[in-house]
Amino acid sequence: MYQSQPSFPADMSNVVVVLDNGGGLIKAGFGGERDPSAVLPNWFGQRAQIKGVKPMYQSQPSFPADMSNVVVVLDNGGGLIKAGFGGERDPSAVLPNCLLRPLSSKKWVHPSPTTTTTAATSEEPMDLTSAAVRRPLDRGYLINPELQRDIWAHLFNSLLHVSPSQSSLLLTEPLFALPSIQRATDELVFEDFNFKALYVADSPSLAHLYEASRRHAVSRGAAQCSLVVDCGFSFTHAAPVFQNFTLNYAVKRIDLGGKALTNYLKELVSYRSINVMDETFLMDDVKEKLCFVSLDVPRDLGIARKRGKDNLLRCTYVLPDGVTHTKGFVKDPDQAQRYLGLTEGASPSQLGAKEDVDHSEVKENTNDRKITDLTKNEFDLTNERFLVPEMLFHPADLGMNQAGLAECIVRAVNSCHPHLHPVLYESIILTGGSTLFPRFSERLERELRPLVPDDYQVKIITQEE
Structure with a gap:
């Protein structure tokens, strides 16, 4: 007998205790009973919940009664989490899928959401200069369930x-996804958060279903079959979808995504200007605001070599100083948009003459505003603006022994039945953050047209349409 063992009544002398000691929850009860008598989290700091009551998180607020049958939609990407509710068109919250540790703090904190439709917060923008980053996903797959649980708890409790x-x-x-990763995800959903039900779907099938539902004038074949090009954070997939099912045997993948493009941009800027190898979020902002896809790479390389006003691609990005502003910004947005005049049929000299007047007007406006000269806290970009997205079309330039995006699409289509080939080429759906570069769809169509038979039409559907 142990000294701490309590005395039991006579009718409890032959009790059989049933204990399911799970990694997330402990379920305990007595032999002969259908339901457990106690369910509690299997970690320190949480109190037990008796008679099947679900465990509550300490930071969980009170919820109204009309939230009892909500369907939460969660796109758990490697770079961003997009979350919302079933039936809504846009996500309610978008936030980075990571934890941050700024230089001014010793604690890991949750990043501020990029967009949210919940109650506005009065928090000031966080200074992310040289911030350390921890991500629960690596190369697109879950590797740290505990970190993912912490991020989801913040999302469900504080944002949604x-x-x-x-x-x-x-x-x-x-x-x-590997079976072990799928089991870890199921444990997060049911044991840690106790969701009532779970439906797991892949991104290509959902993108196809969304496009088929919102386009009423499409043909019957295009509504049932499409090719989804998903350029995400960690990799790029060309996935044929037939009747809302992804044809896994025909999916082709490029090990190149938004993260690799950001790293390549950091290397280029660090070699030519200043060291920004630790500025992940800053260079993400530079990539999103200034990079574009070139329609004529040799011509743009020639323009980038010019000096002064003849260089239509040169633009300046101002770094944060931690005093007046905590985020970087483009010094002259009008100057950054001059490349839009580089259309076919117009010579660079004519474009340069037009831009001379516009640039002088912009310069006068900046003098009128009396903007402080920040030449010591900024860097210029020229050919980096289009060489970074160019890697999606020519991964060999990065030393990768893989085909470009256009060849990847053709190989995915050729892996399907020949009867599906014309329908797939007529319904190419672009999704993912890396497809938002300006002129991405035009360049992809130019790359595809020589590889596709002449009697097939090529139609690309973008997210903006």
């Missing part, structure tokens, strides 16, 4: 204000 135990979850999953 939803009770997981009273909601269902629609979750996106990367293609070809």
Whole structure:
């Protein structure tokens, strides 16, 4: 007998205790009973919940009664989390899928959401200069479930204000996820958050279903079959979808995504200007605001070599100083948009003459505003603006022994039945953050047209349409 063992009544002398000691929850009860008598989290700091009551998180707020049957839609990307509710067109919250540790703090904190439709917060923008980053996903797959649980708890409690135990979850999953990763995800959903139901889908099938539902004038074949090009954070997939099912045997992948493009931009800027190898979020902002896809690379390289006003591609990005502004910005947005005049049929000299007048007007306006000269805290970009997205079309320039995006699409189509080839080429759906570069669809169509038979039409559907 142990000294701390209590005395039991006579009718409890032959009790059989049933204990399911799970990694997330402990379920305990007595032999002969259908339901457990106690369910509690299997970690320190949480109190037990008796008689099947679901465990509550300490930071969980009170929820209204009309949130009892909510369907939460969660796109758990490697770079960003897009979350919302079923039936809504746009996500309610978009935030980076990571934890940050700024230089001014010793604690890991949650990043501020990029967009949110919830109650506005009065928090000041966080200074992300040289901030350390921890991500739960690596190369698109879950490697740190505990970190992912912390991020999801912050999302559900502070941003969406939803009770997981009273909601269902629609979750996106990367293609070809390992069974061990799928089991870890199921444990997060059911044992840690206690969702009522879970539906797991891959991104290509959902993108196809969305485009088929919002386009009423498409043909019957295009509504049932499409080719989804997903350029995400970690990799790029060309996935044929037939009747809302992804044809896994025909999916082709390029090990190149938004993260690799950002790293390449950091290397170029660090070699030519200043060291920005630790400025991940800063260079992400530079890539999103200044990079574009070139329609004529040799011509643009020639323009980038010019000096002064003849260089239509040169633009300046101002770094944060930590005093007057905590985020970087483009010094002259009008100057950064001059490349839009580089259309076919116009010579660079004519464009340069037109831009001389515009540039002088911009210079006068900047003098009128009396903007402080920040030449010591800025850097210029020229050919880096289009060489970074160019890697999606020519990965060999980065030393990767892989085909470009156009060849990847053709190989994915050729892996399907020949009867599907014309329908797939007529319904190419672009999704993912890396497809938002200006002129991406035009360049992809130019790359595809010589590789596709002449009697097939090529139609590319973008997210902006």
